[in-house]
Amino acid sequence: MVGLSAGERQFIYGGIAQDLRSDGRQRLQFRPISVQTGVIPQANGSARATMGATDVIASIKAELGKPAPLRPDKGKVSIFIDCSPTAAPVFEGRGGEELSAELSVGLQRCLLGGKSGAGAGIDLSSLIVVEGKVCWDLYIDGLVISSDGNLLDALAAAIKAALSNTGIPKVSVSVGASGEDQPEVDVSDEEFMQFDTSGVPVVVTLTKVGRHYIVDATLEEESQMSSAVSVSVNRHGRVCGLIKRGGTGLDPSVVLDMVSVAKHASETLIAVLDSEIASAEAIDDDDAI
Amino acid sequence: MEYVNPLTGFRLDGRRPNEMRQIRGEIGVVAKADGSALFEMGNTKVIAAVYGPREVQNKGQQMDGQALVRCEYSMANFSTGDRARKSKGDRRSTEISLVIRQTMEASILTHLMPRSQIDIFLQVLQADGGTRSSCINAATLALADAGIPMRDLVTSCSAGYLCSTPLLDLNYVEDSAGGPDVTVGTLVKMDKVTLLQMDAKLPVDMFTDVLQLAIEGCKAIANYIREVLLENTKKLECMRGS
Numbered sequence: 001m002v003g004l005s006a007g008e009r010q011f012i013y014g015g016i017a018q019d020l021r022s023d024g025r026q027r028l029q030f031r032p033i034s035v036q037t038g039v040i041p042q043a044n045g046s047a048r049a050t051m052g053a054t055d056v057i058a059s060i061k062a063e064l065g066k067p068a069p070l071r072p073d074k075g076k077v078s079i080f081i082d083c084s085p086t087a088a089p090v091f092e093g094r095g096g097e098e099l100s101a102e103l104s105v106g107l108q109r110c111l112l113g114g115k116s117g118a119g120a121g122i123d124l125s126s127l128i129v130v131e132g133k134v135c136w137d138l139y140i141d142g143l144v145i146s147s148d149g150n151l152l153d154a155l156a157a158a159i160k161a162a163l164s165n166t167g168i169p170k171v172s173v174s175v176g177a178s179g180e181d182q183p184e185v186d187v188s189d190e191e192f193m194q195f196d197t198s199g200v201p202v203v204v205t206l207t208k209v210g211r212h213y214i215v216d217a218t219l220e221e222e223s224q225m226s227s228a229v230s231v232s233v234n235r236h237g238r239v240c241g242l243i244k245r246g247g248t249g250l251d252p253s254v255v256l257d258m259v260s261v262a263k264h265a266s267e268t269l270i271a272v273l274d275s276e277i278a279s280a281e282a283i284d285d286d287d288a289i
Numbered sequence: 290m291e292y293v294n295p296l297t298g299f300r301l302d303g304r305r306p307n308e309m310r311q312i313r314g315e316i317g318v319v320a321k322a323d324g325s326a327l328f329e330m331g332n333t334k335v336i337a338a339v340y341g342p343r344e345v346q347n348k349g350q351q352m353d354g355q356a357l358v359r360c361e362y363s364m365a366n367f368s369t370g371d372r373a374r375k376s377k378g379d380r381r382s383t384e385i386s387l388v389i390r391q392t393m394e395a396s397i398l399t400h401l402m403p404r405s406q407i408d409i410f411l412q413v414l415q416a417d418g419g420t421r422s423s424c425i426n427a428a429t430l431a432l433a434d435a436g437i438p439m440r441d442l443v444t445s446c447s448a449g450y451l452c453s454t455p456l457l458d459l460n461y462v463e464d465s466a467g468g469p470d471v472t473v474g475t476l477v478k479m480d481k482v483t484l485l486q487m488d489a490k491l492p493v494d495m496f497t498d499v500l501q502l503a504i505e506g507c508k509a510i511a512n513y514i515r516e517v518l519l520e521n522t523k524k525l526e527c528m529r530g531s
Binding site: 041042046053055059061080082084087088093139141145147148219 | 318411412414
């Protein structure tokens with residue numbers, strides 16, 4: 001990105017202070033969000049989410065695997081984000097690795113809960129087939145195609161949409177499997193189990209520029225941030241994860257204030273996202289018919 | 290396996306031997322790039338983004354007489370049927386990046402932009418055979434969208450030979466059948482071939498037939514690309530209010 005001149009920086013600061021940002025939005029207003037589901041036909045579930053000029057794709061593949069010995073009643077989910085060089089020339093070669101790792105870990109923290117698997121936004125126990133022996137491994141892959149700020153929120157929205165689009169094939173286990181061996185499983189081609197995504201949280205990133213916070217920052221606004229707090233909130237208003245980025249220290253009261261502002265902003269985001277996902281799924285169903 | 294049905298003459302996906310898959314091109318999909326395009330050939334979907342002409346990042350590579358053209362090809366994790374853990378910089382990607390760079394460089398008027406750099410980034414979203422060709426077609430559209438001067442439109446198509454029939458535009462199943470796969474890139478109006486690659490073996494007289502078929506495919510794609518560019522220009526004209 002080309003650097004900003006002093007005048008442009010002043011414009012951004014001043015606009016945010018007066019609740020009128022460069023594109024006309026208010027501080028707590030999101031850009032138009034659009035969601036398309038089923039964009040990758042060979043995946044179990046997929047979605048593409050755009051927030052303004054930010055464009056991301058999430059794809060979910062399910063494969064049969066063995067559960068971890070310490071958590072025999074839970075399936076496994078891994079999130080991996082990749083920044084495509086089409087989003088910015090700086091991502092070419094291995095340039096995007098740092099940002100990709102940061103986004104992957106951030107999303108894992110927000111969506112997957114603690115080390116024991118407790119508190120995950122995705123219900124891991126629904127992924128188990130035979131306790132201790134066979135479970136579903138979900139591979140969530142995100143790809144950033146175009147970046148105009150607020151990647152974490154866009155990726156979380158795409159993952160939520162992709163999860164609601166995901167169909168896990170029904171598995172029938174053959175009876176009479178002995179205690180030790182891997183049981184025979186028959187994966188159905190016809191029947192699918194739809195994922196329950198009511199518990200999946202959304203991520204709201206609040207970027208602090210000067211003395212005020214803004215929601216859904218563009219790339220230019222992000223370049224002027226002092227720090228940012230990303231809060232993962234679910235439908236019931238519970239905070240599922242928290243990440244603070246940026247070097248500037250924040251007073252604890254400021255952090256608490258940001259969390260409550262994020263919770264408030266998440267209500268509109270969840271409402272918009274749910275309606276977008278529902279209409280995207282409806283279009284999908286129409287096409288299927 | 291019956292790649293061409295002996296009774297009906299249809300291929301596995303219902304196409305005729307000299308029929309191409311459905312193609313679709315769209316300009317301006319990556320807002321932040323100087324030029325970008327999406328190109329689909331059947332189930333193969335590719336996004337190309339062009340950044341440039343801009344200042345050379347690595348001064349050691351700067352050329353005084355012409356622009357530096359760089360290209361990177363990457364496949365998404367979910368692009369192939371089995372989720373293969375993509376390793377950036379693996380040999381296949383490096384080779385394809387090199388091949389596409391040489392092909393596009395033949396067409397770009399690099400002497401008009403000395404001491405600058407043009408980056409072409411290709412991202413494969415879905416791979417179903419013919420990714421190389423889709424990438425070249427997408428890159429042509431993206432370069433045109435970026436306003437970079439070119440000698441001619443570069444288009445590419447593949448053709449093969451299975452069950453004693455030359456086949457146009459192979460998909461993944463036909464490509465993995467083990468028969469020859471000829472990929473051709475042409476400068477259409479100037480009627481010159483800039484890219485020619487083939488694997489497996491083919492008798493020379495069959496080769497001329499297959500090559501001719503691929504070149505016909507390239508011409509058809511060029512006509513489509515020209516239409517897409519005209520539509521885009523009309524739209525821009527409308528937006529300008531003239």
